[in-house]
Amino acid sequence: MEATDCLTMDGRIVHVRTIRPDDAPALLALYQRLSPRSRYLRFFCAGAALDAEVRRLTRAPDADHVGVLVEEGGRVLAAGSYERVGRDQADFALVVADEHHGEGLGTLLLEHLAAAARRAGITELVGDVLPENAAMLKVGRDIAPGSAGRFVCGAVRITVPTIPDDAALAAVGARDRTAAHRSLRPLLAPASVAVVGAGRAAGGVGHEVLAALRDGGFTGSLYAVNPHADQVCGMAAHPTVASIGSPVDLAVIAVPAGQVPDVVRQCCDAGVRAAVVLSAGLDRAAKRDLVASARRHGMRIVGPNCLGVINMDPAVRLDAAFAPAPPLAGGLAVASQSGAVGIAILHASARCGVGVSSFVSLGDKADVSSNDLLAYWCDDPATRAVALYVESFGNPRRFAWVARALSRRKPLLAVKSGRSEGGLRAGASHTAAAAAPDTAVGALFAQAGVIRTDTLGELLDAARVLVDQPLPAGSRLAVVGNAGGLNVLVADAAGTARLTLPTLTLPGRAGDNPIDLGAEATPEAMAAAIRAVAESGGADLLVVTFVATRANDGAAMLAALAAAVDECPDLPVAVVAVGLPDVPANIGVRRVPVFDLPEPAVLALGRAAHYAAWRREPAGSRPVLPGIDAETARDVVRRTLATGDGWQPADVARSLLGCYGVPVVETVAATGADDAVRRAAAVGYPVAVKAAAPGIVHRSDIGAVWLGLSDEAAVRRAYRAIGGALGQARPEVLVQPMAPAGVELVAGVVHDERFGSVVMLGLGGVHTDLLGDSSLRLLPLTDRDAAAMWRGLRGAALLTGYRGAPPVDTAALEDLLLRLGRLAEDLPEVAELDLNPVLAGPRGCTAVDVKLRLARVGAEPDAYVRQLTHA
Structure with a gap:
């Protein structure tokens, strides 16, 4: 290990x-x-x-x-x-x-x-x-x-x-969160802070961080460290951390890159428990040595090359960052891998009325990562939602594990940059082609319940709905307003946000939704309509639209709306207000968000509804799969890799699948036309004859697969044609009985160097690449993941009885996916495994063609073991 x-x-x-x-x-x-x-x-x-x-x-x-x-x-x-x-x-x-x-x-x-x-x-x-x-x-x-x-x-x-069961995994997660919380308290709730490199002149990073801590009213002891000054920011300066003479929980380091290693060593020797390294310019070796030194002394490090950390808790009031202004206090915890993006989030959140509980700029994340912070924030009572700006993952499997635990308790929003990275990579299998980098990120987020947004603006819009309001009980949207045009736009946006507009029966109105009260609607009428919607029980979410005109009093209307929504504490609400010279970010004690356009409001409510639906679903489990022989499979992999990696013969692939109970059509190899005829007679006509050469993705494109052969003459013709296509006189071919009809799917595994092994399911056959209809999940795979994979296909209707066809055995399909997931967990050497097609019928699923590529890889990060990220 x-x-x-x-x-x-x-x-x-x-x-x-x-x-x-x-x-x-x-x-x-x-x-x-x-x-x-x-x-x-x-x-x-x-x-x-x-x-x-x-x-x-x-x-x-x-x-x-x-x-x-x-x-x-x-x-x-x-x-x-x-x-x-x-x-x-x-x-x-x-x-x-x-x-x-x-x-x-x-x-x-x-x-x-x-x-x-x-x-x-x-x-x-x-x-x-x-x-x-x-x-x-x-x-x-x-x-x-x-x-x-x-x-x-x-x-x-x-x-x-x-292999831990659900209860054991929950216990591991609880231990992980407890340890992380205690480890990061000196960082986010320190009793004392020393700023190392605090210069005398305003404008320097160290000076400004010290000033921010002082001006923000940090509740603990605050020290300036500068060997060349007597005072900084009106405080006595100490030449070293050790000379302070009192315990220091957190050191904020703002010195030139070349001095950082010495300063960190001094902090370690002085017993400092956490450090925020603002300095940039350290190479990989320097960062690795930095973390190794810190960990030997039990010290956690944020950065280097970061903006700092903030905790708005009134009992702490820590502003150890050089952002231009502190954020509003509130319930959103923020972690950003980019300092610039972090400043953008803090500035925009203040402007739209979203308060922040704590903020961490991760920088180069040599030690503390978003995984650590998610574990900390999971049990943080001040944090009601979490927002991440992610550029890369250190340990995606641990992220999935920790993020899923947090998402079960509070919303987790994320923007992931680099979505266009390389596009679809040119893989040698259908599975590899489907597992593009951003697609894998999407799978990771979907499994963990992460609310992914395309932009920072969408992230903050969703946060405005989620931080201060209850989760919706469903996806039924009601619309109340005084402007028909805005109401129509809300209704149109509801379709995009996958919300429904139910027919509402309210006093004096039958079948209305949207409820258009007209341009002359009074504040009292608007408030009464809001209360009526809430009392009807017919809606799970509400959008209130208001257009200010000369004929109404905007201030009075907002006051009436605020009072009305405060009387409906269980109904998530968004207000769209247009035409007012000064629109507040939110109204009422509930802090209901006020938007200036309808589409962002509806999209934010839609994200809240779908997150709430995810929360209501039972957590997945890893069922016991009978008939698995992992030890024999490992022996097969070891013996095969001893002779070389790369694409493997079909019999090796079938052997591995057999160890995991994955059904595969009977397949025999033949060399020579006479041998092919004998094999065909043995398996029984009609048969399929295919080229055996491993690594061919599209046999049909080159005439290397022949189907429905019903006699000896047809087999001989097929053999000659395959030899001609390959340019070989005596090619090796595979002979199979024709499989029973079914929906053609593709399933498989691909090993990604960042995310580990990924399981894929899609519509299969010769049109796999053209249709591009696939679903991916990362390991470990649960029963819920397996079900979500086929249900998430655009063509899922083909599996449930489309146009009178019998529905396929989806339980067998889910079992096949779970077995592929277990195979991928046990055998990380499986670089690519492609089952195409998989024929899904009413009585089971069977793989017809199988392709396997093995590669020597190191052990994947274990999802079930507590460990810190390697620097």
């Missing part, structure tokens, strides 16, 4: 890695530090042979044994290992230093041991624990909440599935 940095439950940084032979002295010291009671609980006896145990732990890792340790500052705090005792099972054992009990180290170790075992094809870890070992029994309950121990020979046997 790859060494990594992790957070303890109290937010400290520790290092987790595989045990090496040279760790023997440190491990022996760990065991010798244990109390007699702890040794007894670990070894079931008082006089354990420690030297033998250390020799066992320091054995070189292999398929049957892995040892893992946790260290901090070079000192080993905990260690554990597993030993395979069967094909799918291994025994595990852990030890944690007495002084570090209660810090979650045992659970952290077991998470990493389970991940290593999972990669080795082990499905469960088993450990025997004495009944009085309460701490270890708690570790077992924490890591596998649904797994009860059982008594075996006087001990409690704990069983830990290496």
